[in-house]
Amino acid sequence: MTAARAPASLMALFVMLGFSAGLPFFMFSTVLGARLQAHGVDIVTIGLFGAIILLPTFKFLWAPLVDQVDVPGFARFFGRRRGWLMLAQLGIAASLGAMALTSADRSLAVTALLATLAAFWTTTLEVAADGWRIELAPGQAGQGRLTAANLWGYRSAMMLSSTAGLVIADRAGWAAAYGVVAGLAALPFPVLAALARDPHASGRRGVALGIGIGAAAAILLASAAVLGVAGWLLLGALAAAGVAPGASVTPVVLALCLLPFVAMAFALPRIERLGPDAPLRTSAAAGPYVDFFWRYGRIALLLLAFVSVYRMGDVLTNALSTLVRRSRGYSLTQIGVADGVVALAASLIGVAIGGWATARWPLGRALALGALASAVGNWVFVWLWRTPPSPLVLYVATGLDQGGHGLAGAVFVVYLSLLVNPRFPAAQYALLSGFAFLLPRLIAVAAGAIQVRIGYDGFFLLSGALSAAGVLFLPLVLRAEPRHDEEPA
Template sequence: MSAPPMTAQAVVTADRARHGAARLALFGLLGFSAGLPFYMFSTVLALRLAEHGVALAVIGFFAWVQLLPTCKFLWAPLLDRFGVPGFARFWGKRRGWIMLAQLGIASATAAMALTADDRSLGVTALFAVLLAFWTTTLEVAADAWRIELAPTADEQGPIVAANLWGYRSAMVAAGSGALLVADAAGWSAAYWLIAAAALAPFPLLVAMRGQPGGQANRAAAFFEGLLASAAILGAALGIVATVGSASLAGAARLGIDGNANVTPYVLAICLLPFLAMAAALPRIRRAGPASRLRTSVAIGPYVDFFWRYGTAALVLMAFVSLYRMGDVLALNLSKPMIRDLGYSLSQIGRADSVVALVASMAGVGIGGWIVTRWSQGWTLAAGAIFAAIGNFGFVWLAHRPSDEAALYLATAADQFGNGMAGAVFVVYLSMLVNPRYPGAQYAFLSGFAFLLPRLLSGAGGTIVERLDRAGFAGFDLFFLGSGVVSLAAIAFLPALMRIRPREDER
């Protein structure tokens, strides 16, 4: 007997369900694409440098490669305004940038495979910076698209969870897979594997349907996009190499070497754009809708944030700079500490595989769920508490005999806390932005959120060494301090919950 025909409402509901499932799968894929290379210029690179005898202080300086995403506000407006020639004509502006970024990620990772002996730390840094740049570009394009498609917290929760599941799955796959391959076949093989995997989603994007109303031919747009991408990738390589060489030459003339304390100077340079905005706050608040400050392509999106929130913007920026600090501080030095405790690369790789993946996905899932059920203040508090517990877990691990089960437990606590805090924080930042400027403002806020943590992370190796020389347990105090900083963000929550943005009269 045939099934009764579906009602019109049932058809609409079914279409929405299919559309929603497809959207979640898409953003899971985009999260995978962005997460795959992250460990390759952070944690895995730190272990690689340590294996080649690079000093801990210098390894800490390499963590400053992770400062690059904090500067993404410099080029984020370009992604909102322009498209990649060829790719944008058929697949649209957002997907076009995502496709270019994937090509950049694959080429930079392959270059790191070719230079895996680390004989020239300058060359290693060059390709690590390029890898961080293209990874960040992919995130900017994907975040802007996500905010455009899902403007409310209820819509953001599931998409953020799917995106972070993909992101963290890729991070775990890259971290554990790279370490296991490196232990068996060397660092070059590990980076070649990740380069190939990073390009795997590219054919799926090419095969997707074009943008609505697009008139371009797929093949013609594809080949035009490849030519444009080659030119853009070459230009980026030249710019980074030139700026990097000039910076190293300038540092040498100033007498700056691996033993110099350059943290205050780096902090001052990174904070200049944000301090300039804060100083201009009275003028910004008086600016009308036609003011050049608010209509400028370059700074208009950022001026808009300060115009809407006023002095409360300073409170928001202080909070976001603290919230993920504990996670970031732990990221760069947790693996060298574990290696120093006597665990092998294979043991670390196994902990970073199934254990880390399950714990991280559980944390992300719970975080994505509670933002749709709990108030904003309670979700942010829960994320901070579990992130701090993850950091304290490394102190616990350091005082136990070498035991793989204990390593699994510490890794699980760290990844669960990171996943939960990450999910609730992404939704919180997404709700702060003006939908007129989703890419630029989210880049601005998320970049500032990791500026101070990544800067301090770069000095982490020096901090631990100085504590050890002073007779203290350097790693213990470092991870205890990073956990306490995560908890300190909770003190901002009563004030944060009273902040409301000014209505945009446009």
Template structure:
């Protein structure tokens, strides 16, 4: 595996020029991944609200965002296998990216054509598929980034470029979709189809790139074979996800779980099982020799390696990453319904999410990437957490202001600046925890776990707000206040996790 990783890194370096060329590539890849994200999160929540879907059910839809938490289940496949056709000509990383973009286009187009939400099961199915392919794109792009930039100094600019593209696309999708949806004759169908078309634009650009140095052959033949294989993969996955969803809903109904049931404890237990199992096995993992099957396994080896390298410190690292991005994840799903409830129109929200959000996010990401490349990790993580929390507190402030565009712009700017800064710092931090021998799998494991608890709480966000309201409090106020305080709780871990050092490798290969 080590030799494979080194070879892949060398090839990647030949394909992609250094400096601005790499940064331009990662602006493009970040843009590709960021466009669909709002379409199965914030925009979808507003669409469901417009169709008079209850706040509790809207909260349940936020659990679609839990899917990236489990990307470690299929991330090893991206490190090991190539996509037929695409991989033969463009290489492993670009082949997976091209497949993922096709999946994103198909899923978003179907969501557009079924935008009446008359059948919430269909909406949920393709929202899950959209989240899956968006996550797959991120896995492939992150693995390639870690191979291209293995040091802290190199990671800062590349992570910033990736987040610039990602957050620019999120703003374009969020504001653009709302502005289109608010136009007569377009509606939600036009919004989803328009974003699907834009999301597909990078595909022909990637297809036009030169082949991977270790691959070759006919470009047109590779493209046709890749499209055929992709169609088969997409069809099979639709059938599998539909069948699994049908079985899960049937099982839930059979044991008495309904739309009014508080399923958060059940979901939490299920989501935590793989991580708890790995933590329980930690004492045994620490004693495993390099020849042990668990360390050499394609499926388990990358994750066993993380616990083997960091030992019991791995538990502190996982606790820290699980709450660091708490504030902005919790705000993502409910901030727009709250703002809409204050009396702002879709057009006003869309305008705030365009220029104001874009400029604020770019500045935050750029400053965060600059700090991450030059300052000590403890300081940069602390500053990022502080500004992320301020973004949540800004929503509490907004709720007590008259409906006014300037107040909305200030709250949006604070939220996007803090999220951008914290995101850039956090990406660099996680990337440096990863063993370069397993870039895709280990980054997927850490970044997935980082959003498990926040997304679980986000899914229960509607229920939490309603519970606060019934208790006589202003539900949204208390929700955003607590979410900001949870982000600040990450500071308590900094004295411990900044001392974490990976165990030296005992396998010279």
């Protein structure tokens, strides 16, 4: 199956995969925070749960497995990519189902483990879907279409789970809310299982499903044990280092996340001299990442700087967009309507424009449009802050914000996809997309402190300027051409 032969079916498939990845996100972040608050958990502890959304930053640690290892059973009929997607969907459904069964939050350690598992399997699904997307449509035009489809599903699911999760919880309790979303998360599994055999596989569907489900159960239990032990060791290490509960661990997280990239930067002269059979390039764990630095050389550092800046303004704006509207006098109901109907429609339109632009325009022009649209979406909150409250102002500001972010997001995903080596699509995309949001998310932790110093006007002027600054990188990053070599033996 290729993008050229079946564009409609592929777009529908990636809408579904985007929906699968977007559905759990708020259930282990925003909705979980509301659930913990309802059970009397203090705000400091709830803030610590917010660190779960940093897990995708570390996805490069296990992304090579998705590129190089078959899921037992599933791969016999469905192939490597689909096997990982099916395993991840079972993991998401099982994690959310377990969160429904433990919805009273009597043990915060159990709640934290289950939320982390939901985030882990959601991230794994994204890694597998990204790798498959890049393999199926390696060109710019194909990536534009599939990216738009994927983001349509993703953003729609995020809005649905956030709204439905809270509404169901309000009427029927938290167990019902998580149970319903867990059920929705399981729906794509039979769709994938019903697709035709992978061209490179030769097994029987029934045998593959039977063995795969059994293997998946063992893998899910093992992943729970591994993450549980890892969390226990991490908390013990932080306590031994004198980090008190509730203290900021942002510098620690930043140091841990940047360490591999700093090591690669110092090793660049050696990496550039490596031959195709060098152990560092053939290593299953490090090879995909060494390959990225080998292909781009010193300009890889500029590329990493660019991807960190391009979406930074959007991340900062998202941190305070609700607070600025509340501070300006808008009610929760008004904001809810804006963030529901208006934001979803504008976001999907922005994604469609971004997908169209990347399919029809030179990449540099599309990236510039995305950066400027994002900047306008950030700056519009200055207008909202200075204008008397009005539904029209609220809806226009929210629409421009979400439309600009959707457009920039679609273009950015295509750009990252075109940077990767098709031999390591999942691993290298995980590297770039994880790094792209590391620094912005960590800076966003200090968004409140920044606003106190420079006010809402200054904050949103700054976030818009950061988005627009991406244009300044374009004359340099668009010249980046990867070098090629024979494949390692």
